[in-house]
Amino acid sequence: MTEMKRVLVAMSGGVDSSVAAALLHETGHELVGVTLHLWDADGAQQVGRCCAPEDRDDARRTCEHLGIPHYVLDEREAFRKHVVDPFVADYQAGRTPIPCVSCNRTVKLTYLADVARRFDATHIATGHYARLARAGDGHLRLLRGIDDEKDQSYFLFGLPQSTLERLVFPLGELRKSEVREAGRRLGVPNASKPESQELCFVPDGRIGDFIERQGTPTTPGNMVDSRGEVLAVHEGVANFTRGQRRGLGLGGGGARYVLRILPDRAEVVVGEESELYDAQLRATDAHWIAGRPAEPFEAEVRIRYRHRGARADITPNGTGFDVRFEEPQRAITPGQAAVVYRGDEVVGGGFIA
Amino acid sequence: MQEAAAIAWANPSSTHAAGRASRRLLEEARESVAKVLRASPADLVLTGGGTEACNLGIRAVSAGRRRIVSTAVEHPAVAKSVERIERQGAEAVILAVPRGRPPSAEALAAHLDSDTAVAVQWVNHETGTIFPVAAYARACRAHGARLFIDGTQALGKLPIDVETLGADALAVAAQKVGGPAGAGACWVRRGLDVEPVFDGGSQERGRRPGTPDSASMVGFGAACLLVARRVEAQPAIAALRDRLESSLSELGAVTNAAEAPRVGTASNLSLDGWEGALLVAALDLEGVCVSTGAACSSGLHEPSAVIRAMYPDEQWRARSAVRISLGFETSPSDIETALHAFQRVLARKES
Numbered sequence: 001m002t003e004m005k006r007v008l009v010a011m012s013g014g015v016d017s018s019v020a021a022a023l024l025h026e027t028g029h030e031l032v033g034v035t036l037h038l039w040d041a042d043g044a045q046q047v048g049r050c051c052a053p054e055d056r057d058d059a060r061r062t063c064e065h066l067g068i069p070h071y072v073l074d075e076r077e078a079f080r081k082h083v084v085d086p087f088v089a090d091y092q093a094g095r096t097p098i099p100c101v102s103c104n105r106t107v108k109l110t111y112l113a114d115v116a117r118r119f120d121a122t123h124i125a126t127g128h129y130a131r132l133a134r135a136g137d138g139h140l141r142l143l144r145g146i147d148d149e150k151d152q153s154y155f156l157f158g159l160p161q162s163t164l165e166r167l168v169f170p171l172g173e174l175r176k177s178e179v180r181e182a183g184r185r186l187g188v189p190n191a192s193k194p195e196s197q198e199l200c201f202v203p204d205g206r207i208g209d210f211i212e213r214q215g216t217p218t219t220p221g222n223m224v225d226s227r228g229e230v231l232a233v234h235e236g237v238a239n240f241t242r243g244q245r246r247g248l249g250l251g252g253g254g255a256r257y258v259l260r261i262l263p264d265r266a267e268v269v270v271g272e273e274s275e276l277y278d279a280q281l282r283a284t285d286a287h288w289i290a291g292r293p294a295e296p297f298e299a300e301v302r303i304r305y306r307h308r309g310a311r312a313d314i315t316p317n318g319t320g321f322d323v324r325f326e327e328p329q330r331a332i333t334p335g336q337a338a339v340v341y342r343g344d345e346v347v348g349g350g351f352i353a
Numbered sequence: 354m355q356e357a358a359a360i361a362w363a364n365p366s367s368t369h370a371a372g373r374a375s376r377r378l379l380e381e382a383r384e385s386v387a388k389v390l391r392a393s394p395a396d397l398v399l400t401g402g403g404t405e406a407c408n409l410g411i412r413a414v415s416a417g418r419r420r421i422v423s424t425a426v427e428h429p430a431v432a433k434s435v436e437r438i439e440r441q442g443a444e445a446v447i448l449a450v451p452r453g454r455p456p457s458a459e460a461l462a463a464h465l466d467s468d469t470a471v472a473v474q475w476v477n478h479e480t481g482t483i484f485p486v487a488a489y490a491r492a493c494r495a496h497g498a499r500l501f502i503d504g505t506q507a508l509g510k511l512p513i514d515v516e517t518l519g520a521d522a523l524a525v526a527a528q529k530v531g532g533p534a535g536a537g538a539c540w541v542r543r544g545l546d547v548e549p550v551f552d553g554g555s556q557e558r559g560r561r562p563g564t565p566d567s568a569s570m571v572g573f574g575a576a577c578l579l580v581a582r583r584v585e586a587q588p589a590i591a592a593l594r595d596r597l598e599s600s601l602s603e604l605g606a607v608t609n610a611a612e613a614p615r616v617g618t619a620s621n622l623s624l625d626g627w628e629g630a631l632l633v634a635a636l637d638l639e640g641v642c643v644s645t646g647a648a649c650s651s652g653l654h655e656p657s658a659v660i661r662a663m664y665p666d667e668q669w670r671a672r673s674a675v676r677i678s679l680g681f682e683t684s685p686s687d688i689e690t691a692l693h694a695f696q697r698v699l700a701r702k703e704s
Contacts, residue, residue, distance in 0.1 A: 006638075032638060069634075069637065069638060071630070071634040071637075072630075073628075073630055073631065073634075074628075074630060074655070115631060117701055118627075118631055118632075118635050118698070118701050119634065119635055119638055120635075120638070120697075120701060
């Protein structure tokens with residue numbers, strides 16, 4: 001790693017990135033705070049958390065507190081093109097996308113790498129809970145954060161070595177409670193701010209409403225069982241994800257779950273929970289942190305952010321890979337990321353087809 | 354201003370001794386401002402800044418008129434005011450300023466009649482472009498149209514004489530000549546009715562309600578004492594500006610709006626391959642303060658609306674535009690410092 005001189009800190013206005021900045025500042029690094037303006041919150045969402053002007057104000061307050069420069073840079077065009085538009089298209093195609101992966105890879109960290117160069121900064125720090133370690137072959141390895149609950153390595157599998165070389169994760173070795181404590185100790189102005197769990201551009205979590213606001217027409221259709229029997233009508237496939245139980249509007253009877261989404265026919269297929277289990281998946285658009293493995297291998301695979309990971313055989317193929325689990329997994333969902341771990345290490349990942 | 358603040362706390366409309374002392378300071382300030390405009394003090398409405406002065410002046414000239422003519426490169430204080438008048442039912446005609454070339458008086462005259470008001474800036478706030486306002490005033494007179502001039506950027510750069518200029522209203526602001534941000538003035542031709550921008554008491558002869566801020570006005574008055582010196586320094590400032598622009602052009606910078614006369618204090622440059630906001634930040638880290646020209650309260654920099662309007666077919670210019678401001682405080686060594694910072698920063702464009 002090159003010697004760390006000036007460090008660009010990506011500041012969202014949240015606690016984590018603020019504390020990351022404060023910790024680096026405490027160790028005496030020269031910092032430049034940068035907040036990316038990615039999206040304009042609309043209407044009532046403006047008082048929400050991320051993407052609201054108050055988040056930028058919080059980032060600025062933290063920088064003022066630390067006595068470091070702070071700049072807001074406009075990346076709305078790229079965010080719409082590379083994150084929001086594909087997000088909407090994915091939902092309409094019956095998938096459940098994971099926009100944070102493409103945002104990190106295509107928008108945020110790529111752009112910040114360019115900004116860092118122009119600011120003469122050697123490194124970029126973020127508030128992600130993840131770690132980096134240099135392996136014997138000289139390549140960097142991406143590792144889980146120490147805090148199992150907060151670990152965000154799942155979202156970072158798409159980053160190339162050239163980006164990893166510039167990255168610094170000051171929170172990777174800390175637990176969330178330690179981060180909050182550090183925030184209070186260092187006087188970070190927003191240390192007790194509530195955490196955001198939702199997507200930054202859909203702070204209320206109502207994805208169906210969001211997609212409608214983007215002006216994309218939603219097609220009502222039928223909710224059917226596995227035999228094609230119509231059970232109800234729905235307002236559009238974008239309101240559903242595989243394994244979903246709530247909000248199906250089916251009234252009484254036993255619990256039913258979304259099994260499949262058929263966007264071409266605007267159909268949502270529902271059924272028993274037992275029908276949600278599969279032992280294999282195919283992932284596309286793979287990225288391998290330290291190069292594509294030549295041979296099939298055994299590892300753990302996480303199929304969504306909150307998934308603990310399951311033993312599986314992984315076979316790289318072309319630009320993707322096939323996964324065969326030891327035990328069938330519940331609700332393997334197209335559009336989500338399948339991320340391959342060997343212990344704490346992220347080997348790579350792809351998107352579930 | 355600090356001395357004045359000790360006296361000017363009192364309401365200048367009050368009869369008691371403290372109020373009278375405050376009133377005296379206010380009136381001395383008014384005289385000082387009037388002097389640099391060659392206006393009669395009684396014809397000045399003192400305001401809380403340039404934006405208010407522009408709003409007031411535009412309302413005065415446009416009251417009861419069917420059409421308002423303006424340009425595509427006005428400051429928001431004028432542009433938004435014109436939009437309001439349009440919403441209220443007037444026809445708005447917005448003249449283009451291609452490549453920074455102001456409309457000729459003849460082009461303006463084509464839109465004028467006795468039911469028209471004109472609202473234009475004297476000097477553009479981002480490029481320093483000088484508009485031929487004296488010729489505009491003659492055209493307006495000839496057609497019975499009324500003329501408001503946004504003079505905020507002209508004060509301290511060009512000599513102003515409202516008596517010979519022939520306009521109907523003219524706005525200025527203290528901030529642009531080294532005074533405080535909260536002080537401005539609108540000169541209005543005697544006999545033209547002025548409707549206040551907001552409702553309240555009858556201060557400023559019923560033209561501007563609210564207790565006048567004597568302390569800020571004292572600052573404005575004091576700043577006006579240096580206006581003549583600022584104007585005299587223009588040729589020297591322009592020489593520094595030209596030196597900066599020719600050196601920066603060797604580094605790939607393209608000067609915007611260079612085809613028409615400009616004041617010496619402004620230089621607007623575009624650097625292909627950079628976003629203006631990024632360049633401003635990178636230079637700031639090197640200790641050089643420039644701006645993109647347009648900033649909103651969130652601190653987010655939008656591409657310059659002025660440069661976009663001047664170069665509608667060359668979007669890269671607006672996206673990468675930065676505005677460099679020079680003043681009579683700027684020394685040749687400041688120019689060298691800025692050039693070196695530009696050299697260091699621009700070298701980082703390609704990896």
